Amino acid sequence: MAIGTPTSIGTASDLSSIGSDPLVITTTSTAVVGDEIIVMITGRGSRSWASISDSAGNTYTSMGSDSSGSTNTDTKAQTYRAKVTAQLTSGGTITISNSGISAGGTLAEAVMVSGVTNATDSTGSGKAEDVDDLEPTASITLVASSAIVFASVVQETGSAPLFDEAEEWTSLTGVDAAGATGLAMHTGYRTFDSSGSKTYAPTSGILVEWTCFLGALEEASASGLDFLPLLGVS
Numbered sequence: 001m002a003i004g005t006p007t008s009i010g011t012a013s014d015l016s017s018i019g020s021d022p023l024v025i026t027t028t029s030t031a032v033v034g035d036e037i038i039v040m041i042t043g044r045g046s047r048s049w050a051s052i053s054d055s056a057g058n059t060y061t062s063m064g065s066d067s068s069g070s071t072n073t074d075t076k077a078q079t080y081r082a083k084v085t086a087q088l089t090s091g092g093t094i095t096i097s098n099s100g101i102s103a104g105g106t107l108a109e110a111v112m113v114s115g116v117t118n119a120t121d122s123t124g125s126g127k128a129e130d131v132d133d134l135e136p137t138a139s140i141t142l143v144a145s146s147a148i149v150f151a152s153v154v155q156e157t158g159s160a161p162l163f164d165e166a167e168e169w170t171s172l173t174g175v176d177a178a179g180a181t182g183l184a185m186h187t188g189y190r191t192f193d194s195s196g197s198k199t200y201a202p203t204s205g206i207l208v209e210w211t212c213f214l215g216a217l218e219e220a221s222a223s224g225l226d227f228l229p230l231l232g233v234s
Contacts (some may be wrong), residue, residue, distance in 0.1 A: 002113035003148050003219070006189050008173040009037070009090075012043050014098055014106040025094040031112040035084040036217060038113070041096060042154030042175075042185045043106040045074030048099045055093045056086040063215040066125035074129060075154045075183070077213035081121060084112075107175035107185040113148060119217040120144075124198075128209045136212045137201040144218035146193055151200045153186045156209040166190075166202045 006100045010025040031037055040058065043051050045067040052060035065078035068226030088094075094110050097210060151169070163186045165171045172187040200214055 002115050003146065003191055006111045006148070006150070006172065007113050009110050010094070011109045011173055011175050013108070013175050021098060023096040023098045023108055025108060025110050026098070027088060027090055027092045027094065027110065029112065030090045031084045031088040032085055033087055035112045035114050036116045036119070037082045037088070037213065038082060038096060038111045038150050039080040039096070039108060040077070040104060040111070040150060040152035040185070040187055040213075041079070041108045042075070042077045042152055042211070043183065044072045045076045046072040047076060047106055049078055049096055049106070050099070051097045052080045053095050054082070054088055056088040058084055058086055058088060063121045064123040064213070065075060066127055066211055068127040068129040068209055070209050075127070075156055075209055075211040077125070077152050077154050077190045077211045079091045079150065079152065079213055079215035081125075081215070081217070105183070107154065108182060108218055109173055109175060109185070109187050111150065111172060116148070116217050116219065118220045120220065122216045122218055124214040127210055134207065135201065135203050137199065138212040138214050139197055139199045140216055141182045141197050142192060142195045142213045142216060143216060144220060145195050146219040147216050148191045148215055149198065149200070149216040150187060151188045151212065151214050153202065153205065153210060153212045155206070156182060157182050157184055157206055164203045166200050169200065169202070193199040
């Protein structure tokens, strides 16, 4: 079964200075059993997002995170995934734990994708702290010959950046809360039919502090031969 086209099923932002309340995404489409849900979360480096749950009872696990630092002037990105075992209907909720003092709040987007079976996840990231001469970029190394990679970029900016998407990548919805939070999140994805090192490098036209996180779902072949290199077998 081929990997389907991802669909954004909701976004949310918490603009408070103290993120003690959960952030709730209300879904705009239905994720059926067998789909994967990807939740991309970004915010300040001082924020903590320890868990996610949804109204259907699906189980979410963190794929990883990275940050440009740990203070409320830094940026941070984290991605979660869930294999849908109970249908999450339109109008359902995805709840993100949200803690830590942060002047910039939290931004999040949930995406669903079909056709992902027997997938393992892998990650890559990039970041720049107090650097004004770099555009966002991140790399990831894929082992499988079939994969989909989700990208999130959070930038510290007083105005929403107008991203030119990286070649052959497709933009998702993202979250524009720059005017209220000093942050903006851009999201995108790309499917691959080959293994090896892959790079994500959109351009925004502004040079500010940023964190970029890549989360991949890699499809194991029926024989599992794609993953023999992980075992030291060529």
